Amino acid sequence: xxxxxxxxxxxxxxxxxxxxxxxxxxxxxxxxxxxxxxxxxxxxxxxxxxxxxxxxxxxxxxxxxxxxxxxxxxxxxxxxxxxxxxxxxxxxxxxxxxxxxxxxxxxxxxxxxxxxxxxxxxxxxxxxxxxxxxxxxxxxxxxxxxxxxxxxxxxxxxxxxxxxxxxxxxxxxxxxxxxxxxxxxxxxxxxxxxxxxxxxx
Numbered sequence: 290x291x292x293x294x295x296x297x298x299x300x301x302x303x304x305x306x307x308x309x310x311x312x313x314x315x316x317x318x319x320x321x322x323x324x325x326x327x328x329x330x331x332x333x334x335x336x337x338x339x340x341x342x343x344x345x346x347x348x349x350x351x352x353x354x355x356x357x358x359x360x361x362x363x364x365x366x367x368x369x370x371x372x373x374x375x376x377x378x379x380x381x382x383x384x385x386x387x388x389x390x391x392x393x394x395x396x397x398x399x400x401x402x403x404x405x406x407x408x409x410x411x412x413x414x415x416x417x418x419x420x421x422x423x424x425x426x427x428x429x430x431x432x433x434x435x436x437x438x439x440x441x442x443x444x445x446x447x448x449x450x451x452x453x454x455x456x457x458x459x460x461x462x463x464x465x466x467x468x469x470x471x472x473x474x475x476x477x478x479x480x481x482x483x484x485x486x487x488x489x490x
Contacts, residue, residue: 296415300422306399307430307472308479313399316390317431318468324447327435328428329383330390333376335424337368337394338403342420345408352409361404362395369395399423437471438462 306312316334320326341364345352352360373391376384384391394400403423408416436446442463444452452458461467 293415293418297418297422300426305426306423313397320387320390321431321435321438322463323439324432324436326386327431330387331428331431333372334394334427336372338400338424339420340368341365342408342416343413345404346413346416349409365400366395434471438467
């Protein structure tokens with residue numbers, strides 16, 4: 290059981306897809322203009338990742354090796370379509386802001402990577418927790434980047450003002466260069482933290 294729990298926590302820190310493995314960075318850079326965008330995109334990806342991991346694991350002995358990649362794409366596309374339709378129905382404003390990046394979850398390399406490298410080889414419970422951990426790791430990374438960019442670029446977090454009215458902000462952080470700068474600084478901090486943890490252990 291300890292190994293199963295470890296698989297879940299790997300995605301949150303040790304193998305965080307954004308800060309450690311550095312895959313699936315397109316939505317990280319594109320949609321994180323606010324914390325709400327980050328959490329919305331992250332949770333949508335978490336749902337697709339967890340559900341597709343479960344289904345791929347369930348079908349791993351049925352899917353022939355020669356057609357496994359197209360089959361994984363169909364599974365991921367199915368859950369991506371579900372998320373797209375549900376968000377359009379229940380959170381239309383967020384769906385409108387995230388735009389094309391919701392249906393593009395299907396080509397996010399985190400999902401294909403976990404399906405191929407993990408879910409296709411492991412039991413259902415392990416695969417579900419792996420998908421959930423990776424998804425939540427992706428979610429907290431996007432939310433953190435979005436919160437920093439929103440705070441520095443607009444003076445707010447989750448659309449609530451946290452700086453004095455008329456206070457100077459750095460509008461660049463609301464633009465694409467702000468995403469690269471924020472991600473770069475956070476990657477450097479993560480590397481420093483990991484280096485210190487290695488020295489301490």
